[in-house]
Amino acid sequence: MSIPKLEFPPFHLPPEAEALREEVRSFLKETLPHIETEDRFASWNTPSPEFSRELGKKGWIGITWPKKYGGSERSFLERYVVTEELLGNSAPAGSHWVADRQSGPLLLRFGSEEQRQAILPRITRGECFFSIGMSEPDSGSDLASVRTRAEAAPGGFRVNGTKVWTSGAHRNHYCIALVRTSGQHGDRHKGLSQILVDLKTPGVTIRPIINLAGRHDWNEVTFSDAFIPESCLIGNEGDGWLQVTSELAFERSGPERFMQNFYVLRELVRVLGRQPANRAASILGRLIARLWTLRQMSVAVAGMMQGGKSPAIEASLVKDLGTIYQQDLPEVARVLAESDATTEEDMADFLDVAQYATMMAPSYTIQGGTTQVLRGIVARGLGLR
Amino acid sequence: MDRETRDMLLETADRFFTERCGREVVNGVEKGVWPADLWKEIEEMGLPLIAVDEDKGGAGGTLADMLALLRLAGAHAVPVPLAETALANLLVARAGGVPAAGPSTVALGALTLEGNRLRGTVTRVPFASVADRFVGVAATTEGPKVAVVPAANATVTETPSHAGEPYGTVSFDKAVCEFVGASPADGERAYALAALVRAMQMAGAADKVLGTAVEYCKQRVQFGRPISTFQAIQQMLAELASYVAATIAAAEAAARDADEGGFADGGSFSIAAAKSQTSDFAQRIAAIAHQSMGAMGFTHEHILHHYTRRLWVWRRDFGSETFWGEKIGSAFAKAGPQALWPSLTASAYAA
Numbered sequence: 001m002s003i004p005k006l007e008f009p010p011f012h013l014p015p016e017a018e019a020l021r022e023e024v025r026s027f028l029k030e031t032l033p034h035i036e037t038e039d040r041f042a043s044w045n046t047p048s049p050e051f052s053r054e055l056g057k058k059g060w061i062g063i064t065w066p067k068k069y070g071g072s073e074r075s076f077l078e079r080y081v082v083t084e085e086l087l088g089n090s091a092p093a094g095s096h097w098v099a100d101r102q103s104g105p106l107l108l109r110f111g112s113e114e115q116r117q118a119i120l121p122r123i124t125r126g127e128c129f130f131s132i133g134m135s136e137p138d139s140g141s142d143l144a145s146v147r148t149r150a151e152a153a154p155g156g157f158r159v160n161g162t163k164v165w166t167s168g169a170h171r172n173h174y175c176i177a178l179v180r181t182s183g184q185h186g187d188r189h190k191g192l193s194q195i196l197v198d199l200k201t202p203g204v205t206i207r208p209i210i211n212l213a214g215r216h217d218w219n220e221v222t223f224s225d226a227f228i229p230e231s232c233l234i235g236n237e238g239d240g241w242l243q244v245t246s247e248l249a250f251e252r253s254g255p256e257r258f259m260q261n262f263y264v265l266r267e268l269v270r271v272l273g274r275q276p277a278n279r280a281a282s283i284l285g286r287l288i289a290r291l292w293t294l295r296q297m298s299v300a301v302a303g304m305m306q307g308g309k310s311p312a313i314e315a316s317l318v319k320d321l322g323t324i325y326q327q328d329l330p331e332v333a334r335v336l337a338e339s340d341a342t343t344e345e346d347m348a349d350f351l352d353v354a355q356y357a358t359m360m361a362p363s364y365t366i367q368g369g370t371t372q373v374l375r376g377i378v379a380r381g382l383g384l385r
Numbered sequence: 386m387d388r389e390t391r392d393m394l395l396e397t398a399d400r401f402f403t404e405r406c407g408r409e410v411v412n413g414v415e416k417g418v419w420p421a422d423l424w425k426e427i428e429e430m431g432l433p434l435i436a437v438d439e440d441k442g443g444a445g446g447t448l449a450d451m452l453a454l455l456r457l458a459g460a461h462a463v464p465v466p467l468a469e470t471a472l473a474n475l476l477v478a479r480a481g482g483v484p485a486a487g488p489s490t491v492a493l494g495a496l497t498l499e500g501n502r503l504r505g506t507v508t509r510v511p512f513a514s515v516a517d518r519f520v521g522v523a524a525t526t527e528g529p530k531v532a533v534v535p536a537a538n539a540t541v542t543e544t545p546s547h548a549g550e551p552y553g554t555v556s557f558d559k560a561v562c563e564f565v566g567a568s569p570a571d572g573e574r575a576y577a578l579a580a581l582v583r584a585m586q587m588a589g590a591a592d593k594v595l596g597t598a599v600e601y602c603k604q605r606v607q608f609g610r611p612i613s614t615f616q617a618i619q620q621m622l623a624e625l626a627s628y629v630a631a632t633i634a635a636a637e638a639a640a641r642d643a644d645e646g647g648f649a650d651g652g653s654f655s656i657a658a659a660k661s662q663t664s665d666f667a668q669r670i671a672a673i674a675h676q677s678m679g680a681m682g683f684t685h686e687h688i689l690h691h692y693t694r695r696l697w698v699w700r701r702d703f704g705s706e707t708f709w710g711e712k713i714g715s716a717f718a719k720a721g722p723q724a725l726w727p728s729l730t731a732s733a734y735a736a
């Protein structure tokens with residue numbers, strides 16, 4: 001058969017990663033009760049600069065980076081364990097998440113020495129947070145069509161254009177923006193570059209975009225003749241597309257793609273009580289089995305990446321399945337709680353929790369590449385296009 | 386067996402199954418034709434003894450070796466009881482016996498043993514009417530025992546499975562055993578191992594379904610172009626791939642855990658989760674594959690049904706997602722919400 005084999009070789013996280021897991025657990029047990037958040041069930045997009053600073057003190061942000069930039073030179077698999085423990089224990093890890101997962105690694109790989117020295121140590125201390133400036137009003141899935149332009153000016157660039165859905169821009173320090181630095185709008189991925197934008201730069205305006213739940217996470221970020229110094233170009237002029245695609249591959253198979261609403265499952269276990277009826281136990285068990293499978297897949301992908309492979313299709317499959325699981329979970333849980341919660345009070349409370357989770361769920365299959373875009377990548381891998 | 390030996394064996398077996406388990410052979414079994422030559426050659430290759438020690442005439446492989454072979458067998462819809470015999474032989478060998486030649490099957494259910502006489506009835510025993518002997522595990526006051534009953538000492542009522550394989554109900558009425566031996570695996574464990582075998586066969590079959598659908602859609606032309614160029618078909622097949630991927634990943638992870646954790650109880654949570662997962666997605670896999678292949682995939686002529694029908698039968702064998710889900714759900718509920726995450730990361734039943 002000529003189609004590529006889908007393989008998820010079972011992978012054991014190494015002993016040093018499991019040892020770190022115990023350390024992270026006891027740290028969270030001590031620290032979390034003292035952190036204030038507005039969210040009852042925090043996750044990777046609940047910000048808490050205070051928590052991020054505590055985590056930074058442990059050396060657990062930028063954990064894989066070189067020591068000279070404040071990192072701990074530990075393995076990608078140790079980072080995996082830290083991130084999954086943050087999610088599994090509902091830590092408010094939103095402030096540093098993007099910087100740790102993609103902005104820092106991007107600077108490490110493509111940035112100048114000056115940029116690395118100026119930024120990376122601050123990220124690892126939990127003092128410097130990042131936003132992603134990719135999407136625009138007319139560029140979503142079709143990211144190569146971005147219109148924001150950076151024109152050469154003495155000593156740097158004049159930037160004009162609009163970014164949207166910029167999560168956390170009103171709280172964060174920097175944004176890495178994908179912009180056109182040469183050529184014409186129709187040139188697609190040619191002539192795109194990424195620039196490091198200090199969000200306090202004159203000419204950069206940040207306006208809230210409120211989501212359906214009434215929350216302010218998103219922003220519109222407009223550039224009107226904003227001056228960005230030459231030193232803020234990331235890598236070579238024209239390498240923006242290459243950078244963006246390598247970033248996206250990394251963000252797809254992580255545990256945040258199936259554990260964003262893990263609390264729903266935990267709360268479901270609580271409201272079903274210690275001795276649920278057979279039918280309820282069975283539905284619960286199936287949800288647990290699916291989550292276990294996703295974790296096995298994600299760990300297998302991490303193992304392949306550690307082994308120097310680039311399992312792009314497998315990573316896309318994890319995100320596709322994981323985000324859909326997160327949409328199924330609150331719905332299955334809602335119906336189950338209605339029939340099987342142990343007390344009326346528990347049920348009412350849980351239905352609020354599940355309803356909120358359902359309300360947030362549409363975003364999972366949109367952010368970071370929609371389901372349809374992911375399936376397009378998989379279809380290409382299957383040789384269909 | 387080392388990696389290289391295993392890969393060589395799998396390669397040889399793959400070629401052999403491709404040549405010898407074609408459409409006619411699989412359809413023949415459905416019509417009641419026992420492929421005696423095929424079975425003979427499978428025995429000559431030593432496949433049913435893959436996980437039996439060399440001093441007992443086996444190939445000296447591990448449980449993991451056996452499961453890798455059975456995943457491959459699942460990908461070829463091998464229509465003889467290779468999986469059942471390999472598992473039966475493993476149970477017998479671990480109980481101190483020497484596996485006999487010929488097709489065997491496992492009869493796993495509530496059985497009682499008095500001396501060397503076995504009592505009980507087991508439904509949906511795979512390949513019941515073609516097996517030379519039945520292997521069961523009975524609880525006794527001296528602990529679990531493996532019991533082997535020759536076919537002549539049991540009563541079989543045949544009820545073919547919906548995949549056309551000769552399943553049946555087997556009754557033992559003080560049936561005289563040809564072997565009884567103390568077993569490190571109790572009845573529940575034997576059942577779990579059978580479930581794991583099915584999960585691996587399902588991984589093989591699921592993979593084959595994906596490959597079959599992809600190939601078909603690349604060939605089939607409608608509206609002047611291969612249907613694989615329609616985005617609707619591409620999206621369906623990519624979704625199919627995600628369910629197949631989950632099936633493979635779950636089965637393989639459980640196979641690893643069962644092998645590493647020891648014969649008597651290794652990977653018991655992982656096995657439950659894997660059989661729940663593989664059974665859960667069987668229908669999604671079958672449904673998308675059939676939709677993408679139109680009427681042709683619904684014919685008896687095409688081989689797709691060799692795999693989709695087996696997925697539907699195998700998801701029910703040795704516990705469906707309802708059975709295994711309940712086991713997991715009850716244990717996790719009992720342990721409470723705080724144990725959920727630590728148990729998941731340990732791939733273990735919540736303590």
Ligand SMILES: Cc1cc2nc3c(=O)[nH]c(=O)nc-3n(C[C@H](O)[C@H](O)[C@H](O)COP(=O)(O)OP(=O)(O)OC[C@H]3O[C@@H](n4cnc5c(N)ncnc54)[C@H](O)[C@@H]3O)c2cc1C
Binds near residue numbers: 131132165368
């Ligand atoms: C919660 C959240 C946070 C976000 N945070 C950020 C951020 O911090 N920074 C940032 O830059 N962006 C962010 N985004 C934006 C996100 O990257 C885009 O929403 C995403 O890329 C999809 O683009 P779009 O919303 O414009 O949808 P569109 O691209 O307009 O898609 C609409 C629909 O059409 C489908 N579609 C589009 N093209 C195709 C095609 N070729 N084939 C088949 N179907 C297609 C899509 O799958 C989708 O169903 C965020 C989004 C969400 C939901």
